[in-house]
Amino acid sequence: MFKIPDHQVAGHQARDGLLGPLIDDSGRFYKPLQNDERGSKEVSFYTSFSSNPRIPDHIHKFFPVFYGTQVLEASDGSGLHPHLVLEDLVSSCLSxxxxxxxxxxxxxxxxxxxxxxxxxxxxxxxxxxxxxxxxxxxxxxxxxxxxxxxxxxxxxxxxxxxxxxxxxxxxxxxxxxxxxxxxxxxxxxxxxxxxxxxxxxxxxxxxxxxxxxxxxxxxxxxxxxxxxxxxxxxxxxxxxxxxxxxxxxxxxxxxxxxxxxxxxxxxxxxxxxxxxxxxxxxxxxxxxxxxxxxxxxxxxxxxx
Amino acid sequence: MFKIPDHQVAGHQARDGLLGPLIDDSGRFYKPLQNDERGSKEVSFYTSFSSNPRIPDHIHKFFPVFYGTQVLEASDGSGLHPHLVLEDLVSSCLSxxxxxxxxxxxxxxxxxxxxxxxxxxxxxxxxxxxxxxxxxxxxxxxxxxxxxxxxxxxxxxxxxxxxxxxxxxxxxxxxxxxxxxxxxxxxxxxxxxxxxxxxxxxxxxxxxxxxxxxxxxxxxxxxxxxxxxxxxxxxxxxxxxxxxxxxxxxxxxxxxxxxxxxxxxxxxxxxxxxxxxxxxxxxxxxxxxxxxxxxxxxxxxxxx
The missing domain is CATH 3.30.470.160 (Inositol polyphosphate kinase)
Structure with missing residues (x-):
């Protein structure tokens, strides 16, 4: 069900047995939460942003859709790990x-x-x-x-x-x-x-x-x-x-x-x-x- | 002819026998050139700015008029010192x-x-x-x-x-x-x-x-x-x-x-x-x- 993204140009990558993001066929992008406070800060941001009434409607399109967090098998085989569940921004792209x-x-x-x-x-x-x-x-x-x-x-x-x-x-x-x-x-x-x-x-x-x-x-x-x-x-x-x-x-x-x-x-x-x-x-x-x-x-x- | 500005809110001030800017009655502001490269850099800037054809006309009003440089008796009594001659931005102001x-x-x-x-x-x-x-x-x-x-x-x-x-x-x-x-x-x-x-x-x-x-x-x-x-x-x-x-x-x-x-x-x-x-x-x-x-x-x- 989960696979390594084809089109990632920056950031940690789930190749060679390392911890990195995964995607699925439904157009979702699973980004492992970093263990230090960066992980929780990113969750806080997405949570706050997606529910903040002061963000104008037309601004939401500039951000990946946030689907919450999910624990799943990490790409490095280290076992279960919490992931941010986001829109895969290039899921529909062929080239x-x-x-x-x-x-x-x-x-x-x-x-x-x-x-x-x-x-x-x-x-x-x-x-x-x-x-x-x-x-x-x-x-x-x-x-x-x-x-x-x-x-x-x-x-x-x-x-x-x-x-x-x-x-x-x-x-x-x-x-x-x-x-x-x-x-x-x-x-x-x-x-x-x-x-x-x-x-x-x-x-x-x-x-x-x-x-x-x-x-x-x-x-x-x-x-x-x-x-x-x-x-x-x-x-x-x-x-x-x-x-x-x-x-x-x-x-x-x-x-x-x-x-x-x-x-x-x-x-x-x-x-x-x-x-x-x-x-x-x-x-x-x-x-x-x-x-x-x-x-x-x-x-x-x-x-x- | 030269006097200490009444309305200077920042920068070096020509009070208590220190080196600072002077003004005259014709609406000009005499700013002593700093001895290090800052003085020459400020002269270069004003010279380049006032003659640069790429500066749109309507932008010149945001800068003091530049009249060149002039050597005059420094406010600290240390003798002749080169000064930038600029428009006194508050010469016509009473309050x-x-x-x-x-x-x-x-x-x-x-x-x-x-x-x-x-x-x-x-x-x-x-x-x-x-x-x-x-x-x-x-x-x-x-x-x-x-x-x-x-x-x-x-x-x-x-x-x-x-x-x-x-x-x-x-x-x-x-x-x-x-x-x-x-x-x-x-x-x-x-x-x-x-x-x-x-x-x-x-x-x-x-x-x-x-x-x-x-x-x-x-x-x-x-x-x-x-x-x-x-x-x-x-x-x-x-x-x-x-x-x-x-x-x-x-x-x-x-x-x-x-x-x-x-x-x-x-x-x-x-x-x-x-x-x-x-x-x-x-x-x-x-x-x-x-x-x-x-x-x-x-x-x-x-x-x-």
Missing amino acids: PCIMDVKIGSRTWYPEASEAYIERCFKKDRETSSLELGFRLSGIQIYESKELGYWKRGRKVVQKLSADEVRQVLRKFVSSNSSGKSDLSPDCAFASMVYGGSSGILAQLLELKAWFEDQTIFHLNSCSVLLVYEKELALKGEFSGAKAKLIDFAHVVEGKGIIDHNFLGGLCSLIKFISEILTSPDECEKKTSLQDYEKNELPSDNGAL | PCIMDVKIGSRTWYPEASEAYIERCFKKDRETSSLELGFRLSGIQIYESKELGYWKRGRKVVQKLSADEVRQVLRKFVSSNSSGKSDLSPDCAFASMVYGGSSGILAQLLELKAWFEDQTIFHLNSCSVLLVYEKELALKGEFSGAKAKLIDFAHVVEGKGIIDHNFLGGLCSLIKFISEILTSPDECEKKTSLQDYEKNELPSDNGAL
Whole structure:
């Protein structure tokens, strides 16, 4: 009944006998509760969020549906373990392109332990978080039935420069995004995936408007997951592009103050994406960058 | 010809024989260049800003006019010293209410020295910067000809809690703001000063729209100065409410990335101010807070 997700780009993974999330055929995603307070904090967040009357209706679509918690056999064979039961965000996808973007120039927060603050402070400076206001945590781009997916993990993408992030955001919506391609990304699906009244940019702007106002939660170290169906995009059909928030193990109460750290980072991501829409020809001009990336972008497996 | 400004609420002051800014009768403000690189960085910023064709016309009004630099006798009697020559933002004011708000949850930046980063990191956590995304650096409220000004300096206001900041922002636009008053702030001038199409909120929103887009400068450790004429407000005339940016000794190049730290903090300040406009009756309800403030808000001179 339970199986290992095919399309997970970041976070703990249930491979090689480790503890990680599982899915089932009914479209549910089972995320093992972390043993320390992170697990209980994430349960508290989902419980509070799903029943909070101050969350506007139109905001719920940005969060995975929460079905409660369930004890089940852990993926690492260690026995019964409590899991969050969530909507599987890619259960209906056959060829999903997915990007995990951790939002915020700062992943720590005053309520955390000094050890955690020190660790995050260092990491935010070493990765692109401090500079960009966000960092990539993982990406997969569907290429074709034959080639499968181009995937890059956290270690590879979290330290990208601004120019490299621009390149990856272009590659994410391109038809010639094969790792082996010598071409610069053509941004063929930019207007379909990022643009339009229901595209990712419009969704992020809707989210931004809420973050300018909401003072309920501070979403520390939380990610925006960007997803679309590449096969549908290739056919010119609606790609189902969506932005979803995930990972709430470090959420704290807003106490009447907006989450200015999340909001600033979100606005930075919005700016990067809107530049792709307003300067589509940049994709052509940036051949030199593409060359740069081919040579310099480190690869998970040593081959692009 | 040169004299010590009457209405300076933050920063180095030319009193007691110290080095500080001077003004003249022509409406100019002479700010001594700091000897270290901060002085030259501020000159660079003003020079670059005033001649940069990428700054939209309507944005220039948020910055003091820059007239160049001039060597003149320093206020501390130490001899000739180079000064920035700027517009005196309160030269035409007879009874200005002024608030200096340092924007950003983080005042340090990657290019700074480790010693500076460590100092700022500590201070941002000790003051309200980290929590609120900004901290007050000084305030003066005109009360009346007899009572003069209610003033609070940096040390008193930089650590205020969210509730105390709310109270101060209300007091700033109230007719009964006398320090001796037992009344909670009536917010009598809130709609005139903060509200309206030319009020401070509208100005801050215009500034925010620019910060969502501009990737030229990162305004680290910069302040928004809020100013209006209390006597005019008392007469029901246009109060000349304005928001101006000052202090650019730590500006760095944006390098194609928005200033997400400034933007986040600005949005937080905007939220605080907009709440006063949308909940004017809060002023009435918060008597308990006023009581709290009377007892708890530390005073510069030991008497409220």
